[in-house]
Amino acid sequence: DSGVTQTPKHLITATGQRVTLRCSPRSGDLSVYWYQQSLDQGLQFLIQYYNGEERAKGNILERFSAQQFPDLHSELNLSSLELGDSALYFCASSVDLGGYGGYTFGSGTRLTVV
């Protein structure tokens, strides 16, 4: 157990639907990062929050949004889902803003859009 908790582990949903992925960072970590991993693309950075504020944004689609709450857990909302959104979504956390010492990853949410 890495200390980063992601729920749910698996999600199957239909095109056009909306889902919410949840992440609780490791205790003491203030930064939360969201990544999308598909077979051909590797780990694609979506967004980073630090202590409740958005700090960096990747090539995140407008249909996707995220937030970090006062208790530091984070949610990634994916709407108007398309088949191409099927992927493994990882949350990671680090104690600092930069994360240069590395991130701790959660076990991921596998999203399948049918």
Add this chain to the structure above:
Amino acid sequence: EDKVVQSPLSLVVHEGDTVTLNCSYEVTNFRSLLWYKQEKKAPTFLFMLTSSGIEKKSGRLSSILDKKELSSILNITATQTGDSAIYLCAVGTNYGGSQGNLIFGKGTKLSVKP
């Protein structure tokens, strides 16, 4: 755009073989280079390198950074089937932005046959 390139993309070896995985990078502000191992789900941390020429070692795994050549290698000696995984290289930068603070390569998929 900053980039991290890993080679080979995939590798099949037999138990007992020694393998060398490569990672090269072009980034604006280098802070650190990290190696992760990804088996079924979450990437797990292996090494962080910041100084050139200093080998980090953990059991049969070792890694070294060459800042002059902008590259790093990960060596695995006496491979075992349990070493089968995707090995990810990531470079930490000050830039952040659309690629985040840790830029990941696409990984090397290592398969170790009995």
